[in-house]
Amino acid sequence: MKKIAFIGAGNMARAIVIGLVNSGVTPSDIIVANPSPEKRLALANEFGIMHTDDNIKATEFADIIVLSVKPHFISDVCQQLTKACDISQKLFISVAAGRTVAQIQQALACNAAVVRVMPNTPSQLGFGMSGLFASPEVNDEQKAASGKLMSAVGKIIWLETESKINDVIAVAGSAPAYFFLFMEAMETHAKSLGFTDEESRMLVQQTALGSAQMVAHNSESISTLRGNVTSKGGTTHAAIEQFKADGIELMVKNAMNAAIARAEEMAK
Ligand SMILES: NC(=O)C1=CN([C@@H]2O[C@H](COP(=O)(O)OP(=O)(O)OC[C@H]3O[C@@H](n4cnc5c(N)ncnc54)[C@H](OP(=O)(O)O)[C@@H]3O)[C@@H](O)[C@H]2O)C=CC1
């Protein structure tokens, strides 16, 4: 197995590291670099991976460097690495939203092999969904290695054009938060209907889980599954009509387009 370094030990790095270790990757093949100790120590203590506060040491150790800092730190981190060590044979995987291959290569001062990945946090349970785009410099072996890495934490699709990364952000990268928002709204109203906190959480959580499982395990369209719940003139019909009257389809479309627009803006 290739050695993997995570630069940045935040939410996304944590999600992927957990998924990798749970999928059987040897913990001592993974190193995480983060300036402040709490998050990297937590990962090291929980999963037995290596850790450091030195991005350069982590980069020297690894074949694959996963850039998992906030987008506005990507350029500084790349410039730091390129000045301090030989990166010519390394594969860079960037999970950053709104940071293009060209920007990363410019900061690395070379035409490095870069794979952009747009993952999501369910990766930590092995239920991730990632879109991947490879720069022309990425060879077949590196492409296979990055596909294998992200397949360890969920499902993947390869993208023909880099701009599709922004579409994946809208449909999958940011999308767990949409479902959480919906669940939060339902949980809040369940509480106002008099259910306890625990009951409200369980009612919403189990219903969301069951619904997602039905989608995953049925070949019928999602629309058909919805129709199967919706008796004509019944309670679900009343709720769905109210959602439609309040503009749910437009709301979802506008929200997804807002995510895409923000990603495009960040790339400028
Ligand atoms: N969260 C998500 O659902 C998703 C996030 N992403 C992408 O993942 C990336 C990380 O996001 P997320 O994990 O949420 O962010 P976090 O803020 O949780 O994590 C970023 C981490 O980077 C560390 N860091 C800051 N500066 C440096 C540096 N110079 N060198 C090394 N580490 C540094 C921070 O440390 P400290 O806190 O100590 O400053 C922090 O632990 C972003 O680019 C985002 O676009 C992509 C898909 C989904």
Ligand SMILES: O=C(O)[C@@H]1CCC=N1
């Ligand atoms: O909100 C963000 O910018 C990141 C990218 C996708 C999910 N979180």
